[in-house]
Amino acid sequence: MRTYETIFIAHPDLVEDEVKPLIEKMKGIIENMNGQLIKVEEWGRRKLAYKLKKSTRGYYILIRFLGNGQVLDEIERNLRLSDGVLKYQSVRVDEKAPEEAQPLVKESQEGGGTEFGEGDVNEKEVES
Numbered sequence: 001m002r003t004y005e006t007i008f009i010a011h012p013d014l015v016e017d018e019v020k021p022l023i024e025k026m027k028g029i030i031e032n033m034n035g036q037l038i039k040v041e042e043w044g045r046r047k048l049a050y051k052l053k054k055s056t057r058g059y060y061i062l063i064r065f066l067g068n069g070q071v072l073d074e075i076e077r078n079l080r081l082s083d084g085v086l087k088y089q090s091v092r093v094d095e096k097a098p099e100e101a102q103p104l105v106k107e108s109q110e111g112g113g114t115e116f117g118e119g120d121v122n123e124k125e126v127e128s
Contacts, residue, residue, distance in 0.1 A: 001035070001036070001066040001067055001068060002066070002067070002068065002092055002093075003038070003064065003065075003066055003092070003093040003095070004064070004065055004066075004067060004071075004072055004090055004091065004092055004093065005062060005063070005064045005090065005091050005093055006026075006062070006063045006065075006072075006075055006076075006079075006088060006089070006090040007060065007061065007062045007063075007088065007089055007090075008060075008061055008063075008079050008085050008087065008088035008089075009048070009052070009058035009059065009060055009061075009085070009086045009087045009088070010022065010058065010059040010060075010061065010084050010085055010086065011053075011055060011058070011059070011083075011084050011085075011086055012045055012055055012057040012058055012059055014059060014084050018084065019042075019059055019061070019084075022061075022082065022084060022085070023040060023042075023061060023063075025078065026063055026075055026078070026079075027040070027063075029071070029074050029075055029078060030063075030065045030067060030071060030075070033067065033070060033071045033074060034067075034071075035065050035066055035067030035068075035071040036065060036066040036067070037063070037064075037065050038064040038065055038066065039062075039063075039064045040061070040062070040063050040064075041061070041062040041063075042059075042060075042061055043060035043061070043062065044059065044060065045057055045058070045059050045060075046058065046060055052086045052087055053086055055086060058086055058087075063075075064093070072090055075090070076088065076090060
């Protein structure tokens with residue numbers, strides 16, 4: 001089974017009593033399809049970067065779970081059909097981050113300063 005994260009934005013006019021059943025429905029789908037729920041985070045109402053369906057705010061929810069592609073397809077299908085959901089996105093979470101994603105600035109062992117990775121700083125900038 002793979003680890004997935006799905007974040008969706010519910011309509012801001014929904015009261016908390018209307019958001020809870022939507023979250024419970026997603027939990028039920030995961031459990032009924034032999035998935036495993038890891039965590040659910042409710043981030044609350046936040047301002048959107050741009051208008052979505054005439055809304056400038058949205059209620060953000062993050063769900064992290066283990067499952068296969070069928071579980072993910074069913075969750076996305078239900079989110080697509082739900083009137084209260086403005087937008088959603090799902091990603092597969094890799095167990096190990098690739099080397100490209102590692103930070104470029106590393107702490108030096110001796111002086112407590114920072115070292116730059118190769119090619120990060122021009123030699124002229126270092127000398128001056």
